[in-house]
Amino acid sequence: MSEARIGISGWRYPRWRGSFYPAGLRQADELAYAADRMSSIELNGSFYSLQRPTSWVRWRDGTPDGFVFAVKGPRFVTHIKRLRDVDAPLANFFASGVLELGAKLGPLLWQLPPTLAFDADLLDAFLARLPRSRADAAALAAGHDERMEGRSSFPVGTDAPLRHAIEVRHASFESEAEAWAALLARHGAASVTADTAGKYPRLDRTTADFAYARLHGEEELYASGYDAASLDRWAGWVRAHLDAGRDAYVYFDNDIKVRAPFDAIALINRVPWPPALGTAPPD
Structure with a gap:
């Protein structure tokens, strides 16, 4: 059965405290609070730096059964190396403990920089390097460099496919x-449908057995929220993919004015709650 996974992009934002998060809630309890109200969260810390295995274990154990994390691939791969010569960086990333998430590991998000234009050969080579299963990822991780000695973990556990979604930001991808x-x-990778208030391309194409959307703000990037009519349209987008047998992942990244968590919950209330969780979404 296809599932809708709807949530937020990151969860640790000081301005959310006293607004989305109740006053006095411990920072250590924020993930659990958010995870009780939505079915998935996009984990962004991995974009900025390699995390430690203990962190992945803590996030896994701090969320309910049936919860799923999307994981953002490192900017060292996408923005600094610009997809070239990335065998070692990819190995280090998968050795850092990503696989410790186990069944809670959802799609891997790769956000390309606005300055990276469409290059079929480069993109084809990069997509071919991405592991297609947990076993593939563990085999890749085994080739990590010396920087990961003593801080690596890449358990296969129960082997399962890995999903990859690509978000692009250069205008050449439209043409x-x-x-x-x-x-x-x-390559079986999803094209991210990105709503960026018109700043970057919005490519709404079905290219995989799942769909992935990132909602950065309808009128003002990272700031503006989504009104009832907009949320109804996105609910229709989700339902169309569900009806076609595809899982749908939607993450709100309009965090500046504390709209993201409330918009996510409002969209959850418009579409089926994932049956794996076995409960209705909180109000």
Whole structure:
């Protein structure tokens, strides 16, 4: 059965305290509080630096059964190396403890920088390097460099497929939309539908057996919220994918004015709650 996974992009924001998070809630309890109110969270710390295995274990154990994390791939791969010569960085990333999430590991998000134009050969080579299963990821992680000695963990556990979603930000992907969609489909990767208040391309293409949307703000990037009509439209987007047998992942990244968590809950109330959780979403 297809599932909708709806949540927020990150959860540790000081301005949310006393607004979304009740006054006095311990920072250590914020993840659990958010995870009780939505079915998934996009984990962003991994974009900025390699995390420790103990952190992945803590996040896994601090969320309910049936919860899923999407995990953002490191900017060292996407923004600094710009997808070139990334075998060692990819190995280090998967050795850092990502696989400790176990069944709670959802899609891996790769956000490309606004300055990276469409390059079919480069993108094809990068997509071919991405592991397709937990076993593939563990095998890749085994090739980590010396920097990960003593701080690596890559248990296979029960082998399962890995999903990858790619978010692009250079205008050339619009003019090459057909070629880009075909390339993604060949590798089974999802094209991220990104709502960025018109700043970056919005490519709404189905290229995998799941769909992935990032909602950064409808009118003002990272700030503006979504009104009832907009949320109804996104609910329709989710339902269309569910009806077609695809899982749908939606993450709100409009965090500046504390809209993201409330918009996520409002969208959850418009679409089916994942049956794996066995409960209705909180008000």
